[in-house]
């Protein structure tokens with residue numbers, strides 16, 4: 001069978017020009033592809049590393065068609081693009097990722113239902129549309145529980161933890177604005193994630209299990225290999241999900257481990273993921289390399305090798321304020337700065353990765369820097 005194997009010199013169109021688009025473009029260019037990016041922000045990070053930039057809203061149909069006409073393949077860096085528009089693009093252009101995964105996963109309710117139907121283990125959840133539903137959630141899920149908007153949430157945005165009357169009112173306000181789901185709040189022992197790439201020919205390659213710590217619901221650090229023994233089970237869960245949802249390219253499944261050592265699927269990102277950034281320096285292929293290989297129809301590597309254990313720390317605006325004068329003193333930090341023009345305390349501005357044989361010591365040292373206890 002022949003697939004859409006693209007020769008070098010072919011053009012990859014990327015919808016979305018944030019840091020994920022930028023790192024995709026860097027991998028693509030290394031392999032000799034041309035890159036066109038579409039983004040509404042005139043100063044988006046990918047613009048400066050792409051051959052061509054289309055300045056347009058994500059739902060600008062004429063601009064999306066222009067991207068398609070100028071590209072040999074279309075990919076995307078984020079899931080909140082309009083699934084109907086993506087579907088239309090699939091009828092005219094080469095979009096190997098399709099639109100189905102986006103359609104299912106951009107809605108938290110459908111996402112959880114699909115994962116559960118696939119036979120994987122999800123955190124108990126309920127659909128919430130009224131105050132009565134909220135009360136029922138308290139009875140069925142117990143307190144505290146967490147209310148999340150069905151659409152558009154990221155980095156903890158659009159979530160309320162309900163454990164008091166005040167939070168109940170906040171949740172009421174949230175559901176008045178948007179449809180929501182309620183989810184049992186777990187006592188987390190750990191969070192892990194599994195990054196996977198699937199080729200157009202159906203071949204699959206797994207990255208090593210990643211251990212993640214969030215602070216303020218934003219990823220703070222990732223450690224690889226994870227200090228956790230769920231890797232085999234996590235792969236089984238992902239295989240079940242892959243049977244139910246059609247993926248091509250790199251995607252990541254986020255998991256929770258509760259205090260009973262049980263593994264639950266949290267959510268799925270149908271694109272390269274923040275917890276896979278360490279792979280740029282620590283693995284023989286990065287998650288962006290394998291993504292580009294997949295969407296251009298190249299044969300994927302059979303395995304991903306972790307060349308050295310790694311700690312990846314996100315650099316939010318506040319971390320940059322604290323640490324930017326330190327960077328030139330630490331050659332062991334592989335620093336990535338995304339090139340966003342406006343810096344905000346909790347905005348992801350970059351990340352750094354340190355390769356190490358002493359994970360615990362490196363982790364403690366880095367955390368001390370990020371907490372301002374070291375300089």
Ligand code: ADP
Nearest residue numbers: 123146153154155156157183184185186214217
């Ligand atoms: P986002 O789309 O913003 O990443 P998530 O659902 O992944 O949303 O939530 C962000 C973080 O909030 C999680 O990584 C976890 O640390 C915490 N969290 C979310 N849901 C739960 C839950 N049910 N129990 C415990 N912690 C949770």
Ligand code: MG
Nearest residue numbers: 155254266267
């Ligand atoms: Mg998440």
